[in-house]
Amino acid sequence: MHGRKRETRDETTARKEASRHKVDALSSLLHKVIEGHAKKQYDDAYLKHNARLLELNPEVYTAWNARRAAFLTLFPDRDEAERKRLLEGDFLVTEKALQKNPKSYSSWHHRKWLVAQGAGSLTRELELTSQFLDMDERNFHCWSYRRFIVNRLGRALAEELKYTLHKIEQNFSNYSAWHFRSSLLSIQHHAELASGESTSGSVPASSQTLSTLLKVPKMYTYRLCPALMGTEMGSIPPDVLDEEFQLVQQAFFTEPADQSGWLYHRWLIGHARSGVDKEASSATVSREIEMLQELIDLEPDTKWGLHTLCKLMEAQQHVAYNSCNNTKMDALYEQLITLDPMRQQYYKDSISRLAISAAS
């Protein structure tokens, strides 16, 4: 049981005794709901029992299926206002379920289904995701739901980029926000690249919406993201890249032991490394190396900083076609083996990889 403290046998017996009534009630409700669904006996009373069960246990996926099946069965005999009332009422059912378990896949899916039926207000949903993410900034279900709403709402990419920046500035450790930002930037610049190839003078990607950029109808749960199909490196222009480097620098100067910024930084290095303008790339990488040296002077044992320095030096070899001098990198990796022995084999393999590429 996730996060539940172990009990002694006596405590278990006592808890069982105390909860006997609760267990019986849950069991009989569950069987009523499952039986009703099997016999397709759907009516308002059924929906009520079903909602009560989901409030107690949102994981009963069959009960969510039953709600949708019940709506589809009942709708032909109900007028428009009544259908609307039923669908709108279900937002509360999912809210109660998500209060019970904020990571319930079935509950989030049902909410998407309701929205896909045209129920609810997209603006309100967007606002709710912001509230929810203020309470739990790492809930990846909510981030995914937000993208679904943003897509249907036709919200401009730039607005969402601003939102990720806001979340990152609230807390540099919000890896979910860094992730979302990386995916938005990929989409934006992939789209700019594509539009540059076809028509010039078109609307900048940042003011376009996610759904237009992805060239998909605003319909269901998710959309394929062409920017992420295959690793489309090098599509982020140097000026944008520099802004991102500055942003992430604040993160690791604030909290050098936090992983989020460093993982994002490595992604940025990848872009700098494969940039089309080799001179600009080289300048960026050199500037980052200097900055890392400064950080390492302040924090000599920063494992993340030392590792990032290795990655930057490798990138510099790549962009400047330097003949390989791996001595400095080997020394850094040796230092990392001492600082971070759990991952020593990763560092050792990195040394071997460098040696192989130097020889080839």
Add this chain to the structure above:
Amino acid sequence: MFVTKEGEDAGRWCPDGRGLGTHIPRGSARAEEPQASTIAETSSLDPATTLICHKHADYIVALDKEKDTFEYVATEHLRMSGVYWGISAMDLLGRLDDMNKDEILSFVTECQHPCGGFGGNIKHDPHLLYTLSAVQILAIYDRLDLVDPNLIATYVAGLQQEDGSFAGDEWGEIDTRFTYCALSCLSILHKMELVDVKKATEFVAACGNFDGGFGATPGDESHAGQIFTAVGALAIGGGLSHVDKDLLGWWLCERQVPAGGLNGRPEKLPDVCYSWWVLSSLSMIDRLSWISGEKLQEFILSCQDPENGGISDRPDDMADVFHTFFGIAGLSLLGYPNLKAVDPIYALPVDTVARLGLSRI
């Protein structure tokens, strides 16, 4: 509105998740292990250093005896997976014979619907998650003859979407977990030709992220559980070239926290189930040695309930069958002595995988 516990992550991923398995080179981090035959029977074993196999086996056997507990009722909808976790753990422990095979097989067949799919329990709707668990159970018992492979495979294939993804059931939820379930199932049934495998793997590739990991749908954050399903699906579908192994391997090895356990995303708490998701993924991309097996083993062992048996998510929490299986499977991947080897792709004992003709080598 909604609250979640700080740092809890595997939280709700686990109960719906899938396991895997593999053959790993044995013996690397293992030298100090106590020798075999002493393990199962001795009662004075130190749970800090030893897997108390007999207690875990007794714990699993007893799970089905008390049907009036809150936990039993609250997990009714996923019983099929519960059975799969239970018998897989028992098989790895060498105690499969202690389970009531006839009762289990009749339960499994009773959960099948006319469409071919299986529900999580009798009268519960069919779903890919439970269809895979059912097929895995039948495979372990070598009783796939009890079902019509064409019927199941047709159900599974019918859930593939135009973009190559799979819906979990007729209600259209899309997730890389379901791609894994579908491909694993079809591969076990030798019916891969019924789906567009290339498109399926391309969809998984489209779920790839900046950090080398994978999420549930394109654009979703990387998560070790989803990474297992994505990499597993790619391994089965012949699409591992979509994985940046060095980048993903680095991200995965950074899941190991100072206490030795593994977390599922950056800045989260460790959890025994990631011993499976992270470790199997590392194994599939040939980078198992990038974490400390010794420290991870210590962590898993510290999550044992020394009195009642079973393994929990973290030390001193309540044990459950899910973490018991993934803890044992993780130890098996690490080469712990006297456990059957587990296959990292299929999350099945390697002898089952070999019998199915699906071994990697």
